[in-house]
Amino acid sequence: MNAPAQPAHVAPEIRPRPAPQALLDALARRFGARFSAALAVREQHGRDESAFTTVPPPAAVVFAESTADVQDAVKLCARYKVPVIPYGVGSSLEGHLLAVQGGISLDVSRMNQVLSVNAEDLTVTVQPGVTRKQLNEELKSASLFFPIDPGADASLGGMTATRASGTNAVRYGTMRENVLALEVVTAQGEVIRTGTRARKSSAGYDLTRLFIGSEGTLGVVTEVTLRIYPLPEAVSAAICSFPAIADAVNAVIQTIQLGVPIARVELIDARSVRCVNRHSKLNLREEPLLLMEFHGSPASVKEQAEVVQELAREQGGNDFEWADTPEERTRLWTARHNAYFAAVQSRPGCRCITTDVCVPISRLADALLDSVREADDSGIPYFLVGHVGDGNFHMGYLIDPDDADERARAEQLNHQVVARALALGGTCTGEHGVGLHKMGFLRDEAGDGAMAVMRTIKHALDPDNIMNPGKVFAW
Template identity: 60%
Template structure:
């Protein structure tokens, strides 16, 4: 399939059904052929705006008849090239499928269309006493979050999308509609197809509806900021907190460069030093006990300037500043792109991994910020590059490879939450072994024999 060569017969059928919701215009194709990654845009041949599972199934079935790839699209906030169209085809935009279909407050779950965003779901939950905790920062769609197995700042307490998707409605590569899972909290019935789909990045099926877990809003919430003399002291505080079993809801690490960027972008006045952001959930007494325990640990390791935020507006301002860190860092080098990478390691190896990574950062000339959800061993590098500068791109590729290979050597993973997409396919055999990758290829071939669902993502070609 070559670019811009959509079969006319297929184009006519899509135009007949979708009318103005089918486009071959360059601006629409460009919007759907790029994301937040450093990869150059790769445009689809057309864009379909779907509004129902039936429309997704029709589009996929028609594309299968003509051998045309289909790339699912949410809001384009991914950072590893997930929505790019290296083989052309149809970008299937699910953002219009944005209905909250059912809220079962008594069971603690909700069923939504894939285009519902996390903020939209939480708005719909107001008055129920429940919330959806998975928070990757961007206001991503639930379908996209499930496809990339997203997590975020709350994962240390509430888990990732893998732990919080109970059921799906999924369109397969031939257009058939499949239901997976159910609303029961556990099942021993057959293969766990829901978990197979969560994290598959649209390569095995297109999830159109999801049933997700909900949680009670904590009775008390308290947040704190604490600075440290160096990164290692901050990381050791995290490790001791987790190893003591303190049920902290969030622990975020930001280095001095990240804080500088946040202060400039968000107009905050946070100390520009290695810093931990904490949040505690529970009863008032439980939250107070957790906070005292963590503050004692931090004091022993040189932590200072504990600042508490117990008012909702103060907490919101604090976490909004944290969520803005990625875009804040981009402003440090106007006109740059971010060459992002994230890894995750066992918590006992976190300090060693970050220390070695900081040694690598000192060896390159490009700005690199380090922050992450260190409560579960996950951290990110925001590597700022001029994509037209081969030297900068080479340094970025070098440091990304160094941190990935180090994490895998420590029995960690090449990505804790960004996913594989196009960017990290080459690391799949290193992390999983050739046998496991062969099994993944076999699953892909069984479910998508013509390789039409988001082709080129996750699995490296056999010759790589």
């Protein structure tokens, strides 16, 4: 492994490539009212939820409504060697959408059709602008659901591009395990299909998983075929508070090592609980807590809960507080998903520098507790939430964006969290992706040899570097 990257991830390198007027005119002719060079529209598409605030907006925005639209936009941009930046709902946290080299933002949010539901095979095919909530509303009448749940109502194209996961990953896996096939428009404007609706294949290179997690740097996803699941016969959610974070973490480690098939287990620290209570009008005990969900038959749910309750008691946990009705569960999980916004609102005007490391479950306590200690010592407001059942946790440092010293200290904390995770056999990002913010950390994790392979693939598939350039690694 290389020496850890220095925490110099504050200002991205901005090298805009001009978009010739001839390109803008051609896009305006092709897309009419679905082309915009208005500053307000460009600014909306030139920011996300990351801490980067100084990147200029894209030169223009194209609103695609079909694969043919995406093809034509990419072909025109390729002719002039101008960057293309795919855009879904703008919920990314690591600067994926920012136009660091200029270019055209390609908004696929209007490509929001569920194309086919194959209930017998437990698969569904969607356009990239379909969001996870929209998909689950569509599947509900067939007693089916799609479990990948990153919190934000992200688009499935964006979730594919970042290899997203979320609260259900401990039982159902990530997008990597749940995407079966893709339709992709390449940097040359050609349409290719990868994978099939079959559950497995040994045919050729696994191009589907090459594009999953590529963050828009290899092509634009225009269709996604996904695994879906029957709604569980019984679902119960429980809250358990603990005297200290270490007690909650140890209860989770024992649960996973014992093989309990828990569907969700989320850690929220005391200060985050306080923010959630204020934001969502709840009355949760303001102590470190686990928010859990159990899926299965009534008997298996009861058995799982009894085992976890006993493990929690051994670690000083309180008796479970239950949420058995769909309304109660929805209220709790909505509050959990809004924890980020609750924390940000606790310091008006702040920006959030986030990290989302993931470590082997046996090293979770080592990684998490030292990170909490460092954050406490720093004096910077922060929050902690985690999909701890799979060793993944998030630290969010709430900084004054105009305070250079505070930003630098928060980046140093982020650097220490990531370096610790890598030293423990983990990864620099469990689900947010690399984007701009973690480019140096990816090199630390993968090493120069693997980075050279990635760069070779990028050069081969996108020789003019027009697909979301400046992200993941340097050209």
